[in-house]
Amino acid sequence: MSKVATFERGIHPKYNKELSSGKSITPAKLPQRVVIPLSQHIGAPAKCEVKIGDEVKKGQVIGSPAGFVSSPVHSSISGKVIAIADFPTAVGRLVPSVVIESDGKDEAVSFKENPNYMNLSADEIKAAIKDAGIVGMGGAAFPTNVKLSPPKEKPIDTVILNGAECEPYLTADHRLMVERPKDVVEGLKIIMRSLGVNKGYIGIEENKPDAIAAIKSAASGESSIEVHTLEIKYPQGAEKMLIKAIKNREVPSKGLPMDVGVVVQNIGTAIAIYEAVRFGKPLIERVVTVTGRGIKEPRNMMVRVGTLLSDVIDQCGGLVEGAVKVISGGPMMGFAQWTLDVPVTKGTSGILVLSEEEYVSSEEYFACIRCGRCVDVCPMGLNPSMLSILIEKGHYEEAKDYNLYDCFECGSCAYVCPAKRPMVQFMRLAKSQVKP
Ligand code: SF4
Ligand code: SF4
Numbered sequence: 001m002s003k004v005a006t007f008e009r010g011i012h013p014k015y016n017k018e019l020s021s022g023k024s025i026t027p028a029k030l031p032q033r034v035v036i037p038l039s040q041h042i043g044a045p046a047k048c049e050v051k052i053g054d055e056v057k058k059g060q061v062i063g064s065p066a067g068f069v070s071s072p073v074h075s076s077i078s079g080k081v082i083a084i085a086d087f088p089t090a091v092g093r094l095v096p097s098v099v100i101e102s103d104g105k106d107e108a109v110s111f112k113e114n115p116n117y118m119n120l121s122a123d124e125i126k127a128a129i130k131d132a133g134i135v136g137m138g139g140a141a142f143p144t145n146v147k148l149s150p151p152k153e154k155p156i157d158t159v160i161l162n163g164a165e166c167e168p169y170l171t172a173d174h175r176l177m178v179e180r181p182k183d184v185v186e187g188l189k190i191i192m193r194s195l196g197v198n199k200g201y202i203g204i205e206e207n208k209p210d211a212i213a214a215i216k217s218a219a220s221g222e223s224s225i226e227v228h229t230l231e232i233k234y235p236q237g238a239e240k241m242l243i244k245a246i247k248n249r250e251v252p253s254k255g256l257p258m259d260v261g262v263v264v265q266n267i268g269t270a271i272a273i274y275e276a277v278r279f280g281k282p283l284i285e286r287v288v289t290v291t292g293r294g295i296k297e298p299r300n301m302m303v304r305v306g307t308l309l310s311d312v313i314d315q316c317g318g319l320v321e322g323a324v325k326v327i328s329g330g331p332m333m334g335f336a337q338w339t340l341d342v343p344v345t346k347g348t349s350g351i352l353v354l355s356e357e358e359y360v361s362s363e364e365y366f367a368c369i370r371c372g373r374c375v376d377v378c379p380m381g382l383n384p385s386m387l388s389i390l391i392e393k394g395h396y397e398e399a400k401d402y403n404l405y406d407c408f409e410c411g412s413c414a415y416v417c418p419a420k421r422p423m424v425q426f427m428r429l430a431k432s433q434v435k436p
Helices: 122-131 172-179 181-195 209-218 239-247 267-279 309-315 373-377 384-392 396-401 412-416 423-433
Strands: 025-027 033-037 061-064 079-088 094-102 158-163 200-205 225-230 262-266 285-291 299-304 323-328 350-355
Touching: 025 172, 033 079, 061 094, 122 181, 122 267, 158 172, 158 181, 158 239, 158 267, 172 181, 172 209, 172 267, 172 285, 181 200, 181 209, 181 225, 181 262, 181 267, 200 209, 200 239, 209 225, 225 239, 239 262, 262 267, 267 285, 285 309, 299 309, 309 323, 309 350, 373 384, 373 412, 384 396, 384 412, 384 423, 396 423, 412 423
Parallel strands: 025 299, 158 200, 158 262, 200 225, 285 350
Antiparallel strands: 033 094, 079 094, 285 299, 323 350
16 A cells, blocks of 8 residues: 655755765775774663773774663774763764774674574563663664563564655665665564564655665565655654654653654664674664765765774765865754764765855844744754743743654744744753753
């Protein structure tokens, strides 16, 4: 079954995906050195398991989970540990990290393959996912085995894979769906098995007809899987919007997808799950879209975790003259960078380099003129205008009365605001000051 589905409100930014959508995924060069943060996930940072001078192999555990909501971290190359210290990351925090100098051999530990992976129990699947250090690769980086272990009072009947990739410029998931559709479908089947669910969906925006065709073909023999074509609209790929579009279920205020019986996973995560459960491969590399008119040769690359942004950018021909801004992630939800010496992590979906003509400066902003445009587009039905005014005045507690914590920082309100108000920064500031 196929239909064009969507959610209420949202925006239609210029997508700019043509820069990289036709570029096949190519492997990045083996890095000389990697900086691997011990915290690349939501939850407790991993506990360091190596010391300076240790020789490590690709896939070896260098950090073990330090709690239920935590995740192991593995070396992405073979070589020697040369430093363990705090290093900056793309989200602007200093994080304890392990620096490894490559020995050029790229020797791996032996991975435990399992050709009969669909016979594994739910617990065995979740253990394999946990051991592989898999976290949500769409950006949130929540440990996947935890997401696949909802409490008993929250029964799950549906799994949705997010193939919308609604962030402008990014094409990593698009390429994975075109190039590895069978692995996407196998990943979905494994997730469904781990949750005891017999209905799975893959939602893909209409602007990716080749991905829709590839996934439909790969899923053609699977009666339990439906592929849904989604309207091209931002933020179509947000969990709550996907659930509304595909299942017409509303996640309640302050609620989670599991409150309406749904688990949502990203395309890259589904493939990582397949690789972990089938081949025992840990999450040590990922597809990164390197794009924008500020980069000489936009590409989709398979990059080892820990590779520095500067290294990746060099492999794409470097920056064009007049490149003004580098963002980790997409333009709507990504993080502006002040140094390129930060590493690609499990959650890095893109490196976007904006040229002068693409970049809209947001340094100067004005008072709200109450035009209401932000209210018209907020996918959560919030009043971003009122929230921004309260936060600007420091009334953080009052902002909670306007459902501050339902804001997932999609940036739609900022995109349409004629006063150029930094809405997402306002929301992040308030959330850092008051608890939910
Ligand atoms: S950033 Fe928050 S308030 Fe603004 S549109 Fe998105 S969800 Fe609504
Ligand atoms: S879009 Fe900007 S100016 Fe208009 S109401 Fe919202 S915050 Fe105010």
